[in-house]
Amino acid sequence: MKHFYITLALLALISSCDSSKKAVEATPTPQVAETVEPKKPAKPALPAVVVKPAPKQKTMLVGKEDRSALKQAPFDSWFNPNYAKYVVNTDYINDLEKGLEGITITTFMGTWCGDSKRETPRMFKILDEASFKNQDLELITVDRTKKKPTMYTDGNNIIRVPTFIFKKDGKEIGRIVERPVESLEEDMLKILNGEPYKHSYEN
Template identity: 45%
Template sequence: MKKIYILIAAVTLTACGTQKASTDKTATTTPTTMEDKINAANQIDGTLDIGASYAKDASGNLTGIVQKDAFMQAPYNSWFNSSIATYEADQETIDALKLALVDVEIRAYMGTWCGDSKRETPQFYNILEAAYFDMDQLTMITVDRSKKKPVKLVSDYNIQRVPTFIFYRNGAEIGRYVERPRESLEKDMLKIVTGQEYKHSYDN
């Protein structure tokens, strides 16, 4: 029994030490790697789950900047993997997106509590990967049910519904996809990035 107590104490001290070192690093240095950027951004509002790469809120929903691997962890993988495996994008549209997405940056918002986000986000990744999109140009942000947190990642972006995928060229917004498609996700995306007339589903 004594050995067990010693082992638990050692694990606890190690976890607290690791978290403190990570906090100190983000406080005193400029984040350079993607992991550092994620941890720094997530500590704005979220409580970093010790032993995990991403922040979660009190309900267990992801909060802050994430990468695709966040959705491949339990419990999110139950909906992410099944949806990503079944979606079949239109190949002709994908081929057009390969060229049209070259100089585009994307800021995406979703909620792991939201049915629309669970449906669209895996499809979104499928399309981007099929179009050979540079994933360094994608910032995926997970939000709470109010869509107001993490505050510093949501403020000034007018996020009313999720998912919202915002497309930029040369730093200027060229359009956004909101919650559900007019035609299909990939066809809506193509209209946005090629400058065709497009209004998202709530832009009447």
Template identity: 40%
Template sequence: MKNKLLILLSFIGFTASAQELNKKIEDQIKHKEVMLNQCTREGIINFPEFKASYDVNYENYKVDSTQLKDLKKLAGDKKITVVMGTWCGDSKFQVPHFIKIADALHIDKNITFICVDGNKKAENGLIDNLKIERVPTFIFFDKKGQELGRITESPKKSLEIDMKEILTAKTK
């Protein structure tokens, strides 16, 4: 019984210290409510500041189907971290496109979304080692956690082609 109580208390302590998903704050730089830290897809796409542009940009984006077969094979076991701002025009444009590609590839379980404030910061060192300068930043990792590459702010060619080039390149 004593061991069960200790396990339960440990679990409660861990849960209380875990970061809040879909956290909203009043941003002192942007002077509006923004999302911060790790967020779910549902939290982001339903956030009022983001939703209107998300709906239009997701619906209107035409996925490059010629790239999907190769991308499906390449992206299967990769992890992707998307660092974005719900306040950011480039995030409002590129993230819906990326999500539509992810939906076509059925890789949504491999994606982590992290929202930043107007200073491009998150709490508790969440992105300190990611060297984020602009958002959105799409970072691709192999199954060992090594960064393969990133797309920062907007793609050079297209999201699909840039993703394919990153995922076919050798691990750094």
């Protein structure tokens, strides 16, 4: 009988350990939450830098132009100083003012031509001194062949530049070609007064 009670006690002990073990096993292991670092916002892409090529500078003018074109680079390097340093012979200005009434002047010149660079600024300065109207002055710049722009050169017999053509009532009364025979002022006055005049290349 004594052995019976001992056996019951052992069974009770074993069963109690087993249940506690199950209880332990049944208890869930607390989970540690993972720390997730917030994603850094992506840096905005920098806008692409577009490098525009510098505009090409004209080295030659061809076509109908305004005098203001000659005052801009690179032509101002010769036009402005040649205009400034030319001393107009004022003895002729009053007569030129009278003679230029009703006259139109067409200037054919090359921005590549040494004679044009010298004489054109001088002519413009004389005309300014004589109060010549800008609307009666036409400026045509030609290429090295002196044929383009053909819409202006055709029929004008442009062989050398500069060529200053003086017209009255639409008809040519004379021209100064490349350089004056005496001076621009004197040659102009002869043409305007209807005196005998031959330009530098006329037979």
